Amino acid sequence: MARTLNGARVLVVGGGGFIGRHVVRAVKDAGAQPVGMDLVAPDGDLANVPWVTGSVSDPALFATAAAGCDSVVFLANSSLPNTANFDLAAEVGAHVQVSVKAAEICNDQGVRRFVFASSGGTVYGNDSAEPLTENAPTSPRNAYGASKLAIEHYLRLIGAMRPMWTVALRVSNPFGEGQRALRNQGFVAAAMQHAISGTTMPIWGDGTVERDFIHVHDVALAFVAALVAEAPPATVNIGSGQAVSLRQMLAEIETALGAPVPVAYEAGRVVDVKRNVLDVGLARRTLDWSPRLPLAEGLARTAAWWRAQ
Amino acid sequence: MARTLNGARVLVVGGGGFIGRHVVRAVKDAGAQPVGMDLVAPDGDLANVPWVTGSVSDPALFATAAAGCDSVVFLANSSLPNTANFDLAAEVGAHVQVSVKAAEICNDQGVRRFVFASSGGTVYGNDSAEPLTENAPTSPRNAYGASKLAIEHYLRLIGAMRPMWTVALRVSNPFGEGQRALRNQGFVAAAMQHAISGTTMPIWGDGTVERDFIHVHDVALAFVAALVAEAPPATVNIGSGQAVSLRQMLAEIETALGAPVPVAYEAGRVVDVKRNVLDVGLARRTLDWSPRLPLAEGLARTAAWWRAQ
Numbered sequence: 166m167a168r169t170l171n172g173a174r175v176l177v178v179g180g181g182g183f184i185g186r187h188v189v190r191a192v193k194d195a196g197a198q199p200v201g202m203d204l205v206a207p208d209g210d211l212a213n214v215p216w217v218t219g220s221v222s223d224p225a226l227f228a229t230a231a232a233g234c235d236s237v238v239f240l241a242n243s244s245l246p247n248t249a250n251f252d253l254a255a256e257v258g259a260h261v262q263v264s265v266k267a268a269e270i271c272n273d274q275g276v277r278r279f280v281f282a283s284s285g286g287t288v289y290g291n292d293s294a295e296p297l298t299e300n301a302p303t304s305p306r307n308a309y310g311a312s313k314l315a316i317e318h319y320l321r322l323i324g325a326m327r328p329m330w331t332v333a334l335r336v337s338n339p340f341g342e343g344q345r346a347l348r349n350q351g352f353v354a355a356a357m358q359h360a361i362s363g364t365t366m367p368i369w370g371d372g373t374v375e376r377d378f379i380h381v382h383d384v385a386l387a388f389v390a391a392l393v394a395e396a397p398p399a400t401v402n403i404g405s406g407q408a409v410s411l412r413q414m415l416a417e418i419e420t421a422l423g424a425p426v427p428v429a430y431e432a433g434r435v436v437d438v439k440r441n442v443l444d445v446g447l448a449r450r451t452l453d454w455s456p457r458l459p460l461a462e463g464l465a466r467t468a469a470w471w472r473a474q
Numbered sequence: 475m476a477r478t479l480n481g482a483r484v485l486v487v488g489g490g491g492f493i494g495r496h497v498v499r500a501v502k503d504a505g506a507q508p509v510g511m512d513l514v515a516p517d518g519d520l521a522n523v524p525w526v527t528g529s530v531s532d533p534a535l536f537a538t539a540a541a542g543c544d545s546v547v548f549l550a551n552s553s554l555p556n557t558a559n560f561d562l563a564a565e566v567g568a569h570v571q572v573s574v575k576a577a578e579i580c581n582d583q584g585v586r587r588f589v590f591a592s593s594g595g596t597v598y599g600n601d602s603a604e605p606l607t608e609n610a611p612t613s614p615r616n617a618y619g620a621s622k623l624a625i626e627h628y629l630r631l632i633g634a635m636r637p638m639w640t641v642a643l644r645v646s647n648p649f650g651e652g653q654r655a656l657r658n659q660g661f662v663a664a665a666m667q668h669a670i671s672g673t674t675m676p677i678w679g680d681g682t683v684e685r686d687f688i689h690v691h692d693v694a695l696a697f698v699a700a701l702v703a704e705a706p707p708a709t710v711n712i713g714s715g716q717a718v719s720l721r722q723m724l725a726e727i728e729t730a731l732g733a734p735v736p737v738a739y740e741a742g743r744v745v746d747v748k749r750n751v752l753d754v755g756l757a758r759r760t761l762d763w764s765p766r767l768p769l770a771e772g773l774a775r776t777a778a779w780w781r782a783q
Contacts, residue, residue: 250631253574253578253632257571257574257628258567261570262563262566262570265563269561269562305630305631307631308628308631311624311627311628314624318614321614322562326559
């Protein structure tokens with residue numbers, strides 16, 4: 166049994182971002198009526214989507230945006246993995262408090278479901294030879310992960326105590342069309358940009374660390390699956406379930422682009438764990454979702470997008 | 475190898491509370507110079523302890539209090555297990571943000587060690603037949619536990635990134651002299667008060683749920699152990715390690731008091747898990763600390779205190 170989204174209003178907070186744009190499209194493809202919210206109005210194929218322009222940290226504006234919506238996909242990020250560490254107390258206020266407040270406002274506005282983008286790449290923290298299940302010990306390795314995990318726990322309480330259903334998707338390392346190589350985010354985007362510009366890409370360590378890369382379209386479909394599932398768990402991993410080393414990934418990127426990625430290996434950072442790969446069995450069983458797009462196909466689409474920039 | 479506390483200034487934030495008063499005494503017994511901080515000035519045997527009267531949420535006042543201290547024991551609680559659930563966003567600001575800010579201020583003031591009182595009774599959340607190790611899955615069952623766990627994660631980051639060492643003690647169910655039967659806190663205190671006043675004590679469920687009760691003097695010694703240990707872990711369970719049902723506990727309390735506790739068993743609350751008992755092996759190995767006081771002796775001391783009220 167699944168809920169139907171036909172004609173339902175779904176607010177996508179952070180809808181103008183990398184993942185958000187794909188979620189808006191996937192929500193529309195699923196028959197729902199997406200409403201975007203972000204700091205700036207959208208362009209391109211999203212220019213005609215109903216939109217609320219402004220900040221989620223404005224409670225009155227956000228309440229207006231949430232009113233009348235069946236569901237909310239929450240992709241707003243006020244922190245970034247590499248900068249949030251400098252002022253932790255401010256990070257708590259800007260990220261955790263704003264997100265929890267937003268969820269409470271949604272419940273107050275009669276929203277039935279709140280799907281939150283958590284981080285499968287930063288909440289677990291410790292090395293693990295096996296793919297990580299949702300019950301693996303959590304030990305966030307940066308402020309971004311600590312905030313994501315804290316929000317998850319408050320959302321689980323909201324889901325247990327209030328009428329609104331809450332789901333947190335622990336997304337691994339997403340890549341794909343629209344991801345910019347900014348602010349140290351996105352290994353694939355950075356590699357594509359370095360290949361196209363012919364500049365050298367610094368890689369911390371020897372490139373043997375393994376990650377779980379997933380194409381953003383599969384991620385967007387996971388958000389839709391979390392919206393329609395009858396009774397999704399409070400926390401679910403979303404990833405490819407496959408371990409791929411940075412060296413392997415570089416070779417795949419070079420194949421997709423048909424061009425070399427100039428790299429320089431540098432001394433490893435202590436923050437980098439050897440292996441972070443997700444077990445996605447719970448998503449298969451409870452969301453009827455699986456990663457579909459083969460890595461080579463996802464990279465081919467991404468390469469085509471970069472060549473068109 | 476252990477650090478010496480001889481003559482070192484140790485700030486005990488929340489020093490006027492139930493656990494705090496015992497920690498101030500234990501810190502003094504260990505040869506350190508305790509400084510208390512709380513909303514009100516202390517009385518009784520603590521009247522001559524140097525004291526900062528005010529709120530930890532005042533950054534300037536707190537910086538003054540922390541300046542010149544070797545270590546800080548942080549027992550300040552702006553939330554209570556049974557009331558924090560009503561306004562989660564406010565809880566995040568008042569508890570998580572204030573605590574993280576306080577830790578950052580301590581680091582800025584040159585404090586070497588920050589020992590935080592977390593909650594072994596609320597962070598794990600799920601039922602477990604076995605005693606819970608620090609790696610057991612965390613799933614806080616109320617806002618109090620969610621906040622404690624969030625603070626733990628930020629403190630671990632501070633310990634990893636800044637000069638100050640951080641330790642979080644996940645304390646189970648403390649009881650003892652000075653614990654008041656207020657605001658639904660403290661099963662032992664409530665039972666003692668009901669026995670003395672001859673009023674009926676409501677007990678949710680059939681009294682077979684098992685908890686881990688530990689006398690507050692052992693808890694205070696654990697804080698001292700965390701202050702002196704050479705390299706304590708970021709997170710450590712502190713409890714008796716023994717499962718005791720509420721029914722067994724009532725029988726022990728009646729023996730200690732020499733009086734019956736009138737009880738009425740009522741329908742169980744969904745928030746109550748069947749069993750929450752801590753594995754304290756890590757504390758034994760890394761803090762050279764073990765629970766010492768037998769349950770009967772701890773209850774005898776507590777009963778004597780209640781009879782003197």
